[in-house]
Every structure is written in C-alpha cells, then in structure tokens.
C-alpha cells in the first residue's frame with residue numbers, strides 16, 4: 001500500500017524501562033541492543049514501522065540520567081534534542097503506581113515542549129490487572145495524557161493498540177524512509193552494538209560500561225561471506241585482561257555469541273576477528289567520542 005501519512009515519535013523514559021526492547025518489538029527486527037544493565041543505549045536510534053498507509057518513525061533515546069562524564073553530557077544532549085521535531089512523545093514507564101522523579105522531570109520537559117504525550121505502561125506481563133489500574137490512576141492524576149496504553153514490549157501485548165493511538169498524530173506526507181529500511185543505523189554500527197551487547201551480557205557492569213566497539217574491517221567475499229574485524233577499546237589494562245579472559249576464553253565466548261547474532265542479522269555466514277585495545281579515558285575525550293560514532 002502506498003504510504004501517504006507519516007509521523008515521528010520519540011520514546012522517552014528512565015534507563016532500563018524497556019525503550020530499546022519496545023523499538024525492536026515495534027520494528028519487528030533487532031535494531032537496538034537490550035540488556036538488563038541501565039544506560040545501555042548511547043545514541044539516538046531510529047526505527048521505522050509501516051502499517052497500511054502510514055509510516056511511523058520512532059526515536060529511541062538514551063535513558064534519562066545525571067551525567068557523570070562527557071559521554072553522559074552527550075547523552076543528555078540527545079535526550080533534550082529528541083523531544084524537538086516530533087509529532088508526539090511516548091513516555092515509557094514501569095508498571096508502578098508512584099510517579100518517580102525521572103518521570104516528573106520528563107513530564108516537565110514534555111509540558112514545556114507543548115507536544116502531546118502518550119503514556120506506555122510497559123512490562124505489564126509482570127503485574128496483575130488490579131495493580132495496573134492503580135498505575136493508570138497515578139499517571140492520569142500526574143498529567144493529562146493524550147492516551148494511556150498498557151503494553152509489554154517483551155510479549156508484544158498492546159503494541160498494535162499503541163500504533164493505533166499514535167495514528168491520530170500522523171500527518172499527510174511523503175514516505176520518509178524507503179521500503180525495507182527499518183533503521184537509520186548503518187550495518188557497521190549495528191554490528192558494533194551487537195558486540196557491545198554481548199560484552200554487557202558476559203561481564204560485570206564496570207568493565208563493559210568503559211568499552212567502545214569499532215568495526216575496523218567489513219568486507220564481503222564474492223560468495224557472500226562477510227569478514228569482520230572488530231576492535232574493542234577499554235579504559236584500563238586490567239579490563240583488557242578481563243575481556244580476554246583466561247586463555248582467551250571470555251573473548252571467544254563473546255565472539256561466538258556476537259557472530260551467531262550478526263549472522264542472523266546479516267543473513268549470511270560471518271567470520272569475526274576480535275581485538276582488544278586499551279585507550280585510557282576515552283569517555284572524557286570529545287575527539288574519541290566522535291571517533292566512535294557518538295557525534296557530539
């Protein structure tokens with residue numbers, strides 16, 4: 001069907017509320033990495049969903065938090081900018097009946113922007129219906145939302161209802177992204193993010209949060225096989241040892257898990273070579289941050 005309507009939406013919410021899971025579930029493909037550790041998402045990621053005559057474009061944003069380093073400053077900037085230029089804001093919240101400080105701050109910003117806000121109460125697979133009513137009531141009292149939709153990004157519950165609510169904020173306009181394009185993320189970046197996700201999964205919190213991943217080689221053979229070389233940068237020599245692990249065991253595990261997922265994503269066989277390098281304090285250096293694709 002020809003696309004004649006488009007809408008841009010931002011998904012705001014505290015760290016770990018499930019923004020990346022939601023954007024992946026809406027798009028139907030993994031474009032953002034997910035982990036149980038907060039502050040996983042570093043850059044703005046766009047996800048594209050076509051339904052009938054409408055194209056929905058979603059922007060995932062880094063979790064709302066207090067900056068502690070330059071990378072933190074940059075993430076806050078992305079959050080601030082992401083509420084501009086959109087048709088409506090989706091505020092994703094945990095299914096708890098107390099409006100927390102991060103939510104109050106986000107609502108403050110949404111109010112200032114004058115944009116309509118749709119409340120998406122996520123993770124409803126973890127609460128009873130009666131408790132959900134209390135959550136709805138607490139949020140209805142706190143803000144006048146254009147709509148309130150209980151969802152589970154994990155099971156897919158409520159997602160079509162969410163799209164239906166968002167349809168009223170779309171406007172007549174040309175298709176923004178071509179058919180088949182589900183994200184503005186270049187493949188290289190998605191590959192790097194998959195590796196970072198596996199680091200987050202396999203290592204204790206402190207180590208992966210100080211890492212950046214760069215795809216240093218990406219070439220395709222005539223047979224379709226893809227050769228990848230990925231360099232993992234960490235902040236300390238001691239972290240390098242942890243990432244590599246005893247006899248390289250940790251790096252092998254991370255590499256295997258990443259490769260399997262990259263193969264699924266690319267739809268072809270992949271050879272993955274991984275390197276670990278120390279780059280001290282990269283998080284505090286503007287130039288380095290830009291170098292890793294987090295445009296400041």
Ligand SMILES: Nc1nc2c(ncn2[C@@H]2O[C@H](COP(=O)(O)OP(=O)(O)OP(=O)(O)O)[C@@H](O)[C@H]2O)c(=O)[nH]1
Pocket residue numbers: 013014015016017018019020021022033034035036037038039040041042061062063064122123124125126151152153154155
């Ligand atoms: N039970 C349940 N868990 C969920 C749901 N959605 C997300 N999660 C889990 O919540 C955790 C955080 O999910 P993410 O999607 O990474 O959260 P985020 O808001 O993008 O996090 P940041 O990148 O830190 O801002 C993961 O462990 C998810 O599996 C849901 O609907 N139900």
